[in-house]
Amino acid sequence: MVGRMLMLGCMLMLSGCVTSALYESDGKRYVEPINQVMVSTDGEWFVVLGIRHHYVFPMPEELQHTFESGFYPQVRATFGGFKVNNFNRISGRYRLWLKPEANEAQRAAALEAGYQLEGRTVLYEGEVSGKRYSAEGFDAPEAIHTQALNGSYSITVTEALSPGVVAMRTAATPLAVLADGAVVLAAIPLVVIVGADIAINGMPSLHSP
Structure with a gap:
C-alpha cells in the first residue's frame, strides 16, 4: 500500500488543535507557494505544505481505490477550485x-x-474537503527541502467567508517532526509523493520529469 500511495500525494478534529481566538476577515483570494505534498503511510490522508498554511485532507475513497488498482500507473490527477470558509x-x-x-x-x-x-x-471527478492550518512554528526537516518538487508550485485559495460572520483563527498545524526527522500527522508517518502525475490548479505535475 505504501509504495502505491507514493503515487499521490475528514475534517481533522484533534483535541487542543483549535484555538478559540477570532479575527475579522472580509474574504480574499490568495496564491500560496507549495513546499511539498505528502501522504500518510496508511493511505488515509494527504497534506499540502504551503509556506504559510498546511492543508490536510482525508484521502477520498475513489483515490484510495484507484491507487490500489492495477491501472493506477496510468492515472493522472489534478486538483483545483479550492475555497475555505470562516471555520x-x-x-x-x-x-x-x-x-x-x-x-x-x-x-x-x-x-x-x-x-x-x-x-x-x-475519467473520474470528485470533491475533496479538509481543513486549513497555520504553518507558523513548523520547522520542516531537511528531507522536505532535499526532496524538492520539480518546479515552483502554488495553491490558489478563495476565502469564501460569510458576510457578518466572525472567522475562527487558523489553528496550529497538527504536523510534528520527530527526532529522526520524520514528519507525522497524529503519530502517523507522512511520506513525500514521488513519481506522481499530479497537478494542482492546473499546473504541471509535481514530481514528474
Whole structure:
C-alpha cells in the first residue's frame, strides 16, 4: 500500500488543535507557494505544505481505490477550485483520468471501478474537503527541502467567508517532526509523493520529469 500511495500525494478534529481566538476577515483570494505534498503511510490522508498554511485532507475513497488498482500507473490527477470558509474548512475538486497509452484492459477496469467515458477519455471527478492550518512554528526537516518538487508550485485559495460572520483563527498545524526527522500527522508517518502525475490548479505535475 505504501509504495502505491507514493503515487499521490475528514475534517481533522484533534483535541487542543483549535484555538478559540477570532479575527475579522472580509474574504480574499490568495496564491500560496507549495513546499511539498505528502501522504500518510496508511493511505488515509494527504497534506499540502504551503509556506504559510498546511492543508490536510482525508484521502477520498475513489483515490484510495484507484491507487490500489492495477491501472493506477496510468492515472493522472489534478486538483483545483479550492475555497475555505470562516471555520477554515477547505474544499476543492479533483479529476482523475487515464493516460492515452492505457491498454483496453486497464480502461475496462477503470470503467468497472466507476470511471466514466467522455469521448475517448476515461475519467473520474470528485470533491475533496479538509481543513486549513497555520504553518507558523513548523520547522520542516531537511528531507522536505532535499526532496524538492520539480518546479515552483502554488495553491490558489478563495476565502469564501460569510458576510457578518466572525472567522475562527487558523489553528496550529497538527504536523510534528520527530527526532529522526520524520514528519507525522497524529503519530502517523507522512511520506513525500514521488513519481506522481499530479497537478494542482492546473499546473504541471509535481514530481514528474
